[in-house]
Amino acid sequence: MNFNDKVCVVTGGANGIGLCITNEFSKMGAKVAIIDLDKEAGEKTLNKTTQNGKECMFYWGDISEESTLKGFCDKVIKCYGKIDYLINNACLSRKGIISGCSYDDFNYVLKVGVTAPYMLSKLFLNHFNINGSIVNISSTRSYMSQEDTESYTAAKGGITALTHALAISLAGKVRVNSISPGWIDVSSNNDFSIEDKFQHPVHRIGKPIDIARTVMFLCDEANGFITGENITVDGGMTKQMIYNEDCGWKFTHSELI
Numbered sequence: 001m002n003f004n005d006k007v008c009v010v011t012g013g014a015n016g017i018g019l020c021i022t023n024e025f026s027k028m029g030a031k032v033a034i035i036d037l038d039k040e041a042g043e044k045t046l047n048k049t050t051q052n053g054k055e056c057m058f059y060w061g062d063i064s065e066e067s068t069l070k071g072f073c074d075k076v077i078k079c080y081g082k083i084d085y086l087i088n089n090a091c092l093s094r095k096g097i098i099s100g101c102s103y104d105d106f107n108y109v110l111k112v113g114v115t116a117p118y119m120l121s122k123l124f125l126n127h128f129n130i131n132g133s134i135v136n137i138s139s140t141r142s143y144m145s146q147e148d149t150e151s152y153t154a155a156k157g158g159i160t161a162l163t164h165a166l167a168i169s170l171a172g173k174v175r176v177n178s179i180s181p182g183w184i185d186v187s188s189n190n191d192f193s194i195e196d197k198f199q200h201p202v203h204r205i206g207k208p209i210d211i212a213r214t215v216m217f218l219c220d221e222a223n224g225f226i227t228g229e230n231i232t233v234d235g236g237m238t239k240q241m242i243y244n245e246d247c248g249w250k251f252t253h254s255e256l257i
């Protein structure tokens with residue numbers, strides 16, 4: 001894959017999966033514009049990328065705010081003229097109904113996880129080069145859940161549905177796809193039990209590069225027949241069917257304890 005001189009926008013590009021996406025696109029020759037709340041990490045990413053002789057822009061701000069999104073978009077277009085790829089990566093959780101996630105907390109997560117990806121798609125719409133691509137980072141939690149995760153899960157369901165809606169509305173202009181990562185270790189401490197690893201059919205926990213590679217695959221114009229699609233990248237975890245007492249797993253329910 002060659003992304004020489006392509007312009008790639010990454011939300012939450014200063015840490016974790018977003019940082020890996022930033023680094024991989026940069027290595028492949030792209031100019032990367034990132035927006036992130038974490039000023040220190042953003043400036044570190046900017047400095048490191050620039051030191052490596054690559055072009056990068058860091059915009060500090062909270063993507064839940066419309067004025068921030070407009071300011072960021074204006075700066076990117078002023079600097080680069082057009083963009084090629086928009087990677088809607090940033091999200092967070094403020095838990096759910098059991099721990100009392102409030103009206104404001106719930107809406108905040110939806111703003112970051114769904115509204116911002118929509119608004120950035122809208123703001124950049126007339127500034128995409130041909131063969132442009134939007135990749136939304138969803139989660140396997142868009143179709144399965146643990147308790148007390150409503151804010152995050154609703155945002156991930158939202159971004160998955162937003163993906164196919166945008167793919168149809170933007171047909172012929174920009175391809176739009178999503179990725180549903182499973183468990184991705186962003187700490188790189190690799191201190192996991194054998195059980196943690198082997199519950200995945202591939203016998204390991206995911207790494208940010210597993211997601212970055214899929215993002216690049218979806219952006220690559222050689223894969224231009226793919227739009228409106230979601231690719232699950234979870235080491236097969238959501239394909240593992242488990243019944244009570246399979247693999248020594250014992251089902252317990254609060255009503256039974």
Ligand code: NAD
Pocket residue numbers: 011012013014015016017018035036037038041061062063064089090091092112137138139140180181182183184185186
């Ligand atoms: P992370 O917390 O390590 O990094 C997220 C980045 O987004 C941070 O740099 C943070 O500062 C930034 N960010 C958060 N809220 C923001 C806001 N309001 N405005 C601007 N920047 C903001 O997260 P990660 O694990 O790398 O996750 C990246 C994406 O992948 C998220 O959408 C997440 O839901 C998804 N995902 C992660 C996993 C996993 O296991 N790590 C699994 C499934 C999906």
